[in-house]
Amino acid sequence: MATDLTWTGSPGSYAWALLGRAFSIRGTAMRPNILLMAKLVTLDFIFSGQIVMLSRHLVPFIGFFRHVGSPSAFHLALLLIFLVAAASLFLNRHVRVACVVLGMVVVVSIASSMKYYENNREYTALLLVLAGLDDPDGDSWVLRWQVVLLYFAAAVNKVLLAEWRDGYFFQAWMSYLHHAAWPKVAGLFGDRVLGALLAWMAIGTEFALSIGFALRRHVPVLIWVGVAYHTTLVLVMNRSFGMFWIAAPSAYLAFVTWPTEPLPVRFGQELGRLGRWVSVLKRLDFEGAFRWQPVPQGELEISVHGRTHRAWRALVWILLCNPVSYFVVAFFAALPQPEPRAMALIVFAILGAIALSAFAERREGLHGAAMPATGSVNA
Amino acid sequence: MSSRLRLLTVLGAVILLAQAGNVIYAHLAGSRRYFAWAPNDYAVVYTITTYLDGRQLTPAEVQQRYEVNAHGLWEDPPQRLIDYLNRYERTYGAHEHAHVILRYSLDGHREQTWQRT
Numbered sequence: 001m002a003t004d005l006t007w008t009g010s011p012g013s014y015a016w017a018l019l020g021r022a023f024s025i026r027g028t029a030m031r032p033n034i035l036l037m038a039k040l041v042t043l044d045f046i047f048s049g050q051i052v053m054l055s056r057h058l059v060p061f062i063g064f065f066r067h068v069g070s071p072s073a074f075h076l077a078l079l080l081i082f083l084v085a086a087a088s089l090f091l092n093r094h095v096r097v098a099c100v101v102l103g104m105v106v107v108v109s110i111a112s113s114m115k116y117y118e119n120n121r122e123y124t125a126l127l128l129v130l131a132g133l134d135d136p137d138g139d140s141w142v143l144r145w146q147v148v149l150l151y152f153a154a155a156v157n158k159v160l161l162a163e164w165r166d167g168y169f170f171q172a173w174m175s176y177l178h179h180a181a182w183p184k185v186a187g188l189f190g191d192r193v194l195g196a197l198l199a200w201m202a203i204g205t206e207f208a209l210s211i212g213f214a215l216r217r218h219v220p221v222l223i224w225v226g227v228a229y230h231t232t233l234v235l236v237m238n239r240s241f242g243m244f245w246i247a248a249p250s251a252y253l254a255f256v257t258w259p260t261e262p263l264p265v266r267f268g269q270e271l272g273r274l275g276r277w278v279s280v281l282k283r284l285d286f287e288g289a290f291r292w293q294p295v296p297q298g299e300l301e302i303s304v305h306g307r308t309h310r311a312w313r314a315l316v317w318i319l320l321c322n323p324v325s326y327f328v329v330a331f332f333a334a335l336p337q338p339e340p341r342a343m344a345l346i347v348f349a350i351l352g353a354i355a356l357s358a359f360a361e362r363r364e365g366l367h368g369a370a371m372p373a374t375g376s377v378n379a
Numbered sequence: 380m381s382s383r384l385r386l387l388t389v390l391g392a393v394i395l396l397a398q399a400g401n402v403i404y405a406h407l408a409g410s411r412r413y414f415a416w417a418p419n420d421y422a423v424v425y426t427i428t429t430y431l432d433g434r435q436l437t438p439a440e441v442q443q444r445y446e447v448n449a450h451g452l453w454e455d456p457p458q459r460l461i462d463y464l465n466r467y468e469r470t471y472g473a474h475e476h477a478h479v480i481l482r483y484s485l486d487g488h489r490e491q492t493w494q495r496t
Contacts, residue, residue: 058446058467058471059463059466059467059470059471063470066470114459114462114463114466115445115446115447115463117413118418119416119417119418119419120418122414126394126398129391129394130391130394130395133387133388133390133391133394134387134391135384135385135387135388136384137384138384138388142388142391142392142394142395143391145395146395149395149398149399149402149416150416153398153402153415153416153417154416154417154418154420156402156406157406157412157415157416157417157420158417158420160406161420163421163485163486163488164420168486168487168488169420169421169422169486171486171487172422172424172484172486172487173422173452173454173486175487176422176424176452177452241418241419244418
C-alpha cells in the first residue's frame with residue numbers, strides 16, 4: 001500500500017507521509033525484500049559519508065577519466081546524480097532505474113580512481129545494479145549467487161594464502177591495530193596460535209556461509225550467523241569496513257520471502273508495557289503491513305508463516321516484519337561515530353533477542369493454528 | 380517473463396559470470412587480486428618517502444599528493460599500492476621526476492623496498 005503524498009496543508013502531516021513513503025517497500029516494480037535491500041544500502045551510503053568520498057578521478061583504472069573535466073566538477077556530478085537517484089528510490093518512483101543509476105555511479109567512481117576502489121564499494125555497486133536488473137516475478141537468483149560468490153571467493157583467497165593459514169596475517173593485523181592488547185592476549189597461547197585460530201574461524205565461517213546460502217538450507221540460521229560474523233568484526237576492530245557492515249547483511253534479504261498480505265496481529269486491552277509498544281508500532285506501520293485486531297482479552301500475538309508468536313516474542317516478530325526496524329538500525333549503524341563497537345553491541349543485543357525467541361519457541365513447541373497464515377518471512 | 384525482463388536477468392547473470400571468471404583469472408595472473416573479492420586480507424605496514432628535486436616531502440605533502448597516508452596500514456596486496464604510486468608518477472607526476480621509495484612489510488614478514496626514480 002503506497003503512502004498518500006497529497007498535500008493537505010499541514011507540513012507535519014506531509015513530512016510524516018514522505019517518511020512513510022521512504023519506508024514503504026510494497027507496490028513498486030521491485031520485490032519488497034529487494035527494494036528494502038537497495039534502500040538500506042543507499043541509506044548507508046549517504047549517512048555513513050561514503051557519498052562525499054565519491055571519486056574525483058584520481059589515477060583512474062580507465063585513462064579516459066583523466067579527460068572528463070575538473071576533478072571537483074566530476075565529483076559534484078556523481079554526487080548529484082546519486083542524490084537524485086536516491087530521492088527517486090526513496091519516493092518509490094522508477095525504482096529499478098534508480099537502482100541501476102545508483103550502482104553505476106559507484107561503478108564509474110571506481111573506474112575513475114584506483115584509490116577509491118575497495119571491495120565493499122564494489123559490492124555496494126553490484127548489489128544496486130543487480131537489484132535494478134532483478135526480475136520482480138523471479139526469485140532473485142542472481143543476487144543470491146552474488147552473496148555466495150562473495151563468501152566463496154573471500155574464503156578461497158584466504159585459504160590459499162599461507163600467511164592466513166599459519167596465523168601471520170592476524171598476528172600482524174591485530175598487532176598493528178591493537179598493539180597494546182593483542183600481545184597480552186596472544187601471549188596466553190603459543191606463537192601465532194591465536195592468529196591461526198581466528199584465521200581458520202573466519203575461513204570456516206565464510207565457507208559455511210557460501211555453501212549454506214548456495215544450498216539454501218537453514219537460511220534463518222545462516223542469516224543470523226552472517227550478521228553476527230560481520231558484527232563481530234566491527235566489535236573487534238571498532239570499524240565498519242566501509243559499506244560491508246550494512247551491505248553484506250542487507251544482501252541476505254535476497255533469501256527472504258517478504259509477506260505479501262497484511263500479517264494479523266491480535267492484542268488484548270490489558271497488555272501493560274507491551275500496550276505502549278503496540279501504540280508505537282501501529283503508528284510506524286506506514287504501509288499496512290499488519291492487520292491490527294484488538295480483542296477483549298489475551299496477549300499480543302502475531303501469525304507468521306503458520307506459526308503464532310506471543311507476548312515479547314510477538315514484539316520481536318512485528319519488528320522483524322516491519323521495514324522501519326531495518327531502517328532505524330541501518331541509520332544508526334551508518335552514522336559516523338567514534339566507537340562503532342557501541343552500535344555493534346546493540347546489534348548483538350538484537351541478535352540475542354532473536355535467538356532467545358527462537359529457542360523459547362522451540363522449547364515450548366509453539367505451533368500456531370489459531371489464525372491462518374497470510375504471509376511468510378521464511379526463505 | 381517478458382523478453383525485456385529475461386534480457387535483464389541474462390545481463391545480471393553475465394555480470395555474475397564475469398566476476399567468477401575474474402576471480403579465477405586474478406588467482407592465476409599474480410598477486411594483485413583486483414576485483415577478486417579479497418577484502419582486507421592483507422596487513423601491509425608501509426612508509427612512502429618521496430623526493431622532489433632532492434627535497435623530501437613531508438608526510439602531509441605525501442598525503443596531499445597521493446591521497447594516501449605517508450605511513451600506515453594497507454589492507455590490499457602491496458602490489459596494488461605499487462601500481463598506484465607508479466601510475467600516479469607516470470601520469471600526474473610525469474614532469475616532476477619524483478623519486479619514490481616504498482618500504483613495506485607484508486603480514487609481519489621482512490621489510491621490502493620498492494622504488495621509482
